[in-house]
Amino acid sequence: MIAAIRIPSRDDQTLRIAGLLAAFGGSIVFSLFLAGATHNLPSIWTANAVIIAGLLTLKGKARWIMLALAGVVHVAIELIAGVRLSFIVLVVPQDLIQNVLIAWSLERLGLTNRMRSPWGLARLTAAAAVLVVVFSTITTVSLALSRGRPMWSGWADWIPPNVLGLFLAMPTTIMLMDRRHKPMFPASPWQIAMLTALVVISAVAIFTWDPGLQALLFAPAMLAVFRGGPRAAAILVIASLAASIPAVLHSVGIDRNAALTPLRHAVIFHVMLFAVCLTAAMILERQKRLQALMTRGRDAARDAQASAQAANKAKSEFLATISHEIRTPLNSILGFADLVAGDPGLSPDSRRRLDLINRAGRSLVEIINDLLDFSKLEAGRMELDPGPLAPAVVLRDAVAIAGPAAEAKKLALRIEIQGGDERPLFLLDETRLRQVLLNLLSNAIKFTRDGAVTARLDVSDQRLRFEISDTGIGIAPDVQARLFQRFTQADSSISRGYGGTGLGLAISKALVSRMGGEIGVISAPGRGSCFWVELPAIPAQPTPTLDSAASSPADLRGARVLLVDDHHVNRELGYALLTLGGHETITAEDGATAVSLLRDQDFDLVLMDVHMPVMDGLAATHAIRAMEGAKARVPILALSADVMPEQIARCLAAGMDGHLAKPIVREDLLAAVARFTAASPATVTL
Secondary structure: OOOOOOOOOOOOHHHHHHHHHHHHHHHHHHHHHHHHHOOOOOOOOOHHHHHHHHHHHOOOHHHHHHHHHHHHHHHHHHHHOOOOHHHHHHHHHHHHHHHHHHHHHHHHOOOOOOOOOHHHHHHHHHHHHHHHHHHHHHHHHHHHHHOOOOOOOOHHHHHHHHHHHHHHHHHHHHHHHOHHHOOOOOOOHHHHHHHHHHHHHHHHHHHHHOHHHHHHHHHHHHHHHHHHHHHHHHHHHHHHHHHHHHHHHHHHOOOHHHHHHHHHHHHHHHHHHHHHHHHHHHHHHHHHHHHHHHHHHHHHHHHHHHHHHHHHHHHHHHHHHHHHHHHHHHHHHHHHHHHHHOOOOOOHHHHHHHHHHHHHHHHHHHHHHHHHHHHHHHOOOOOOOOEEEOHHHHHHHHHHHHHHHHHHOOOEEEEEEEOOOOOOOEEEOHHHHHHHHHHHHHHHHHOOOOOEEEEEEEEOOOEEEEEEEEOOOOOOHHHHOOOOOOOOOOOHHHHHHHOOOOOHHHHHHHHHHHOOOEEEEEEOOOOOEEEEEEEEOOEOOOOOOOOHHHHOOOOOOOOEEEEEOOOHHHHHHHHHHHHHOOOEEEEEOOHHHHHHHHHHOOOOEEEEOOOOOOOOHHHHHHHHHOOOHHHHHOOEEEEEOOOOHHHHHHHHHHOOOEEEEOOOOHHHHHHHHHHHOOOOOOOOOO
C-alpha cells in the first residue's frame, strides 16, 4: 500500500479528491491547449505530477477512487479534444500505471513525507524525476514500437515536459494538501490573491516585452514567501508560469523552431524560481517552527516551574504544619521528663525510664530537624552565617556533645588537632559546621560496637580538613557511591538495626557544598570508616565582644517574665522552668491578655507563642510596639513550634527580638532569658 501524509480529518476526503481532479483536469486542458495552439510544440506536462502527489497524500480507498476518476477525466478530455480513441486507450492506462509505480517506489524509498525541509524536498523531487525518466522512457519506447516508429522517436518531446512538470506540480500539490504548512504564516486569502495578481501581471509584462528582466519576478515572489510561506510560493510560481507561456508565444510566435528555446528558458527559469522560493520558504518555516517550539518549551518550563513551586510550597507548608503539631506535645513530654528527672527521690528504674523517654523524644526532634533542613536545602532557603571562628573550638564542642553517647556504648572518643591550636580564626558558619560534625560523630558512634571513634583536625594555609574515623562495621565500595544521596543507608537492614532517616549525610554534603568544601569517605567492610570534610581556610579577624559581666547568670536572677501560651501544659512547663531558674513568671493564655497585663505592669521580658486564639503572637507584638514609653521597647522572644525560615522572619518583622524553638531545652531557655534581660535590670529580686 502507498503511504500517505497524515491528514487530521477524514471528513474532507471528497473535497480533496475533487480538488485533485480539478487540478488534474485543468493541467491536461492547459497542456492540450498549448499543444494545439503551437502545433504540438512540447512545453510542460503537469497532469501526471498531480496524480503522483494525490497518491502520496490521500489515505485508504480515497487514493484508488481518485485514480479511477482521474482515468475517466483524462479519457473524457482527450475525446473532447479530438484525440483518436486508439491512442487514448494505449496512453491513459500506461500513464496511470506509471504514476502508481512511481508513488509506490517513492514509498518504498521512504520519501513520501519529506517536504519539511529543503533537503527533504530535493531528495523527493530528485528521486521522483529519476523514476519519471525511467518509466516515461518505457512508455515512449512502447508507444513508438506499437506505432511502427523508431524506438527513441518522441523521447525528447515526452521526457523534458514531464520532468519539468514534476518539479513544479508535485511539490505544489503536496504543499497545498499538507495543512502543516499553513499555521506558521498569517497571510489571508485576499493577500495571497493580491500577490498572485501582482506576479501574474509582472510575468505577462516581462515575458511579452523583455524576458531579460525576468529576474525582477524574484521581488514579488520573495514577498509572497515571507507573507504566505511555502504554499504561497508554490501558488505564485505556478500562476506566473501559466501566464508567462502564453506571453512568450505571443512575443515570438508559434513557429516550432522560434518558440521552443524561449519556452524552455521560461519553464527552466520558473523551475529555478520555484526551487529558490520554496527553499527560502521552508527555511523561514523551519525558523518559525523552531520559534514556536521554543515558545511552547518556555511556556511548558514556566508551567512546570510554577507547578514545582506550588508543590514545593505545599510540601513546605505540610512539613511546617507537621513540625508544629509534633513539637507542641513534644515540648511538654521532654520538658516535664527533664523536670521529673531532677527529682532526687527517683528510683534508678524510674530514672532509666525517663532517660529512655528523653532519648526517644530527642530522636524524634532530630528526625523533624533533618526533614526541615533538607527541605530548606532543596528549596535553596538555607542561608549561611559565616563569622570568625576557631575550628578547633567547634570540633571540641561537637566531641563534648557526642561524648555521652560514646560513653553509653563504652567507646573511646578521642580528639587530635594537628597544625594549629584554638587561636587561628577562619571565616566559618559555626552552627552548620557543628551540625555536619555532629552528624558524622553520631553516625560513627551509632555504627561502632566496640573500639574507638577519633575526631581529627588538620589546619593548613589553604584548607581545613576534619576527619571522623571509627572501628565500626565499614561500608562496601558499591554503597559508598550513593551514600550521600537522600534516604540512602548502607542496606535495608540498617534502618531497622540502627534507626535514622538516611538524610544526615545528604544534608551534610549539601551544607559542605554550600560552604565551598568537599566531603567523602574511605571505608572497607569490617575495617571501619573515615569520613572527611575539607573546607577552604579563609582567615578572619576577631570581632569585638561585649563585656559579659552584665550577663552573668548570678546578676540576672529575679527577672520578671511574662509567658504567653494558649496551651496550659506549656504554660505550666514554662512557669516551672523559669521559676527554677529564679525568675518571677506571670502567665497569659492569649495575646489580648498579654497586652492588657503589659499595660498595667512592668516586665523585663515577654516570651510569646505565635498561634493563639483571640489575638495571636504577631498581632500582640504589633500592639505592644505601638505602646508609649519604655513598655514599647520591652524585649519579646518568640517561643514557638514554628521553625521554618519564613516563619521566623515573620516573627522578626512583627517586632520580636528573637526566636526560641520548641521543644524547649532548659539551658537554652535560661540562656535566652539572661541574654535578653542583660540590658534591663530585673525589677524584682527573689
